[in-house]
Amino acid sequence: MEAMRLVVVGAAGRMGRVLIRAVTEAEGAVLAGAVERPGAAEIGQDAGTLAGLAPLDVAVTDDPEAAFAAADGVLDFTVPAATVVFAELAAQAGIAHVIGTTGLAASGEQAVADAAARTAIVKSGNMSLGVNLVAGLVEKAARALGPAFDIEILEMHHRKKIDAPSGTALLLGEAAARGRDASLEDEAVYAREGHTGARPEGAIGFATLRGGTVVGEHEVIFAGEGERVVLGHVAEDRSIFARGAVHAALWAHGREPGLYSMADVLGLND
Numbered sequence: 001m002e003a004m005r006l007v008v009v010g011a012a013g014r015m016g017r018v019l020i021r022a023v024t025e026a027e028g029a030v031l032a033g034a035v036e037r038p039g040a041a042e043i044g045q046d047a048g049t050l051a052g053l054a055p056l057d058v059a060v061t062d063d064p065e066a067a068f069a070a071a072d073g074v075l076d077f078t079v080p081a082a083t084v085v086f087a088e089l090a091a092q093a094g095i096a097h098v099i100g101t102t103g104l105a106a107s108g109e110q111a112v113a114d115a116a117a118r119t120a121i122v123k124s125g126n127m128s129l130g131v132n133l134v135a136g137l138v139e140k141a142a143r144a145l146g147p148a149f150d151i152e153i154l155e156m157h158h159r160k161k162i163d164a165p166s167g168t169a170l171l172l173g174e175a176a177a178r179g180r181d182a183s184l185e186d187e188a189v190y191a192r193e194g195h196t197g198a199r200p201e202g203a204i205g206f207a208t209l210r211g212g213t214v215v216g217e218h219e220v221i222f223a224g225e226g227e228r229v230v231l232g233h234v235a236e237d238r239s240i241f242a243r244g245a246v247h248a249a250l251w252a253h254g255r256e257p258g259l260y261s262m263a264d265v266l267g268l269n270d
């Protein structure tokens with residue numbers, strides 16, 4: 001069987017460089033393209049060199065349409081505005097789209113859902129095996145512990161992260177809400193300051209820390225009368241996300257159009 005040809009968009013980013021390495025290390029995948037935004041200093045550079053590898057004979061381009069025309073899938077860890085454009089282009093090209101980008105507004109989420117009617121999209125706030133397993137445990141714990149245990153989600157990331165709360169924190173919040181048969185939209189408390197009043201019953205609270213070079217740390221705290229249950233995940237290296245993304249692309253290759261999650265890819269919904 002022919003190797004799946006993958007394009008990495010946002011190739012010069014923190015994740016982009018790690019994704020290039022993950023594609024070259026994966027069995028059944030080959031790097032077919034690397035895309036950066038128009039005007040980026042890396043346009044024309046070899047993608048392998050950019051990722052700290054030997055040259056791969058793939059030049060970074062600012063033309064995603066041409067890159068997608070010669071590919072089977074795209075790995076996208078960029079910014080929301082770019083992801084919306086890539087979703088449309090991937091749907092037009094009929095290739096799988098793996099979206100790791102976080103912080104999409106409702107309109108962006110809708111654009112992705114529309115594109116998923118035409119091609120297979122895997123989208124997740126966290127592509128690691130560990131976080132997706134923890135999400136399943138969070139749902140179970142929320143169901144078992146019930147409303148007597150208050151749920152608070154704490155996350156810390158590096159100083160350059162531009163969105164909050166993290167996509168992972170939201171994914172864990174959704175899992176907690178599911179476990180309570182509640183809606184995160186109704187229960188989320190994203191910030192507290194000043195005279196807040198007592199904690200509303202059933203609230204799912206979020207706290208965001210930013211600093212240094214932290215790759216990503218999350219804790220879901222179930223705080224009850226005289227005891228706390230804490231479920232957490234520590235990302236030590238971005239390669240966990242990149243390997244998950246390549247795995248998702250291989251899974252999505254040739255699949256029916258639809259919007260899939262990492263839980264689908266990992267078989268956690270079966």
Ligand SMILES: NC(=O)C1=CN([C@@H]2O[C@H](COP(=O)(O)OP(=O)(O)OC[C@H]3O[C@@H](n4cnc5c(N)ncnc54)[C@H](OP(=O)(O)O)[C@@H]3O)[C@@H](O)[C@H]2O)C=CC1
Nearest residue numbers: 010013014015036037077078082100101102125126127241
């Ligand atoms: N789901 C998951 O498992 C994970 C998700 N993420 C998410 O991935 C995203 C990226 O994170 P990170 O790599 O740290 O961020 P970076 O800022 O390092 O990388 C983003 C890259 O995308 C580039 N870019 C922006 N616009 C375009 C465009 N129109 N065309 C092509 N490239 C473009 C940026 O270029 P420039 O800087 O020049 O604008 C930059 O190189 C974030 O949303 C983050 O939350 C991160 C890790 C794991």
Ligand SMILES: O=C(O)C1=N[C@H](C(=O)O)C[C@H](O)C1
Nearest residue numbers: 102125161166167168215216
């Ligand atoms: O921006 C990051 O770095 C990360 N973003 C994702 C998120 O928003 O949860 C995943 C990971 O935690 C790293």
